[in-house]
Amino acid sequence: AKLIGVELVRVTMPLKQPFRTSFGSETARDILLLRWVRSDGEGWGECVAGRDPLYSSEYTDGAANVIRRFLLPRLVADGDIRAESVAGVLEPISGHRMAKAAVEMAVLDAQLRAEDRPFAEYLGSSRSRIPAGVSIGIQPSIGQLLDTVGGFLDEGYPRIKLKIEPGWDLEPVARVRERFGADVLLQVDANAAYRLSDARHLSGLDEFGLLLIEQPLANDDLRQHAELARLISTPICLDESIISAAAAADAIAMRAAQVINIKPGRVGGYLEARRIHDLAAAHGIAVWCGGMLETGLGRNANIALASLPGFTLPGDTSASDRFYANDITEPVVLRDGHVPVPTGPGLGAVPDEGRLKEFTVSREWIPA
Ligand SMILES: CC(=O)N[C@@H](Cc1ccc2ccccc2c1)C(=O)O
Numbered sequence: 001a002k003l004i005g006v007e008l009v010r011v012t013m014p015l016k017q018p019f020r021t022s023f024g025s026e027t028a029r030d031i032l033l034l035r036w037v038r039s040d041g042e043g044w045g046e047c048v049a050g051r052d053p054l055y056s057s058e059y060t061d062g063a064a065n066v067i068r069r070f071l072l073p074r075l076v077a078d079g080d081i082r083a084e085s086v087a088g089v090l091e092p093i094s095g096h097r098m099a100k101a102a103v104e105m106a107v108l109d110a111q112l113r114a115e116d117r118p119f120a121e122y123l124g125s126s127r128s129r130i131p132a133g134v135s136i137g138i139q140p141s142i143g144q145l146l147d148t149v150g151g152f153l154d155e156g157y158p159r160i161k162l163k164i165e166p167g168w169d170l171e172p173v174a175r176v177r178e179r180f181g182a183d184v185l186l187q188v189d190a191n192a193a194y195r196l197s198d199a200r201h202l203s204g205l206d207e208f209g210l211l212l213i214e215q216p217l218a219n220d221d222l223r224q225h226a227e228l229a230r231l232i233s234t235p236i237c238l239d240e241s242i243i244s245a246a247a248a249a250d251a252i253a254m255r256a257a258q259v260i261n262i263k264p265g266r267v268g269g270y271l272e273a274r275r276i277h278d279l280a281a282a283h284g285i286a287v288w289c290g291g292m293l294e295t296g297l298g299r300n301a302n303i304a305l306a307s308l309p310g311f312t313l314p315g316d317t318s319a320s321d322r323f324y325a326n327d328i329t330e331p332v333v334l335r336d337g338h339v340p341v342p343t344g345p346g347l348g349a350v351p352d353e354g355r356l357k358e359f360t361v362s363r364e365w366i367p368a
């Protein structure tokens, strides 16, 4: 089918509460969406980059720029690009994985819709729903943390993740354990806030029976994570460090990660994400699907990916209303601690025109 053109749509989604991590606090999500228009239909992609380059070196304006100037021209030149070819065609462009992932996602959505195929069927997965975890930011006080945790447990979330940083780690975990007991599935995410010299301090988490500690050290330091893994008993999970299947192979071989958080945007797309799932499964490494405060577009695609069998731990695939009062798609809803795997064609969701309009900041049409 012929490519007619691509539309870059910038939306700003206000968060219900500020979301604070060790790298900053966010009150709204600045998101770049792509509408991939073919002669036989269209597809949507979502770029997970933040407005500012804090979680990673990518940022929303930069992604829009690299897509407009370097990624689209190469794909348009190809004529009738298929999703499975996008990564190869874009390989000469160095980095920009989140931007590349957004483009591949839009191509994949359009392709699957044209074939009337649900993403889960394309992946060969069969679960109809998956358990959903929830990520809780650093709170202003222990009291507010306990209220927030209690609220999400009351909603039925089967797994709680707490953001931690130096000065907000042992006590919050101890107080959550004290209030909610030892059986709650509990994990922490440091977003690279610690150093190897903090190992003794971090071993203080070992008594709390956490599922894992996510990305305790610097994004580019597998060796130090392997050292830390010998000094603490809490399993180490990597997020920011795992930027590709090759990086996952290194982390597994070096024992720098016992668990891997898979984020399609971070690794360059859903097809690379599946390769990491397959690699981890071959090594007996558990994976779960991370979140980037996606709209229902990325959220539904993540849920379909997370329905693959190797995703054995609940991911950050919370309901839409965890972050947003209104989503730009039909909201993802939590039921009995699970979210449904989308069954419609493509990646499973389309924007509601009215909602999209409400949050749109700018639209830019790029003819093929
Ligand atoms: C759900 C969760 O904890 N996500 C990320 C952190 C994160 C949080 C907020 C973000 C906002 C804009 C861009 C990137 C962001 C990444 C994580 O697992 O580490």
Ligand SMILES: [Mg+2]
Binding pocket: 189, 191, 214, 215, 239, 240, 261, 290
């Ligand atoms: Mg993380």
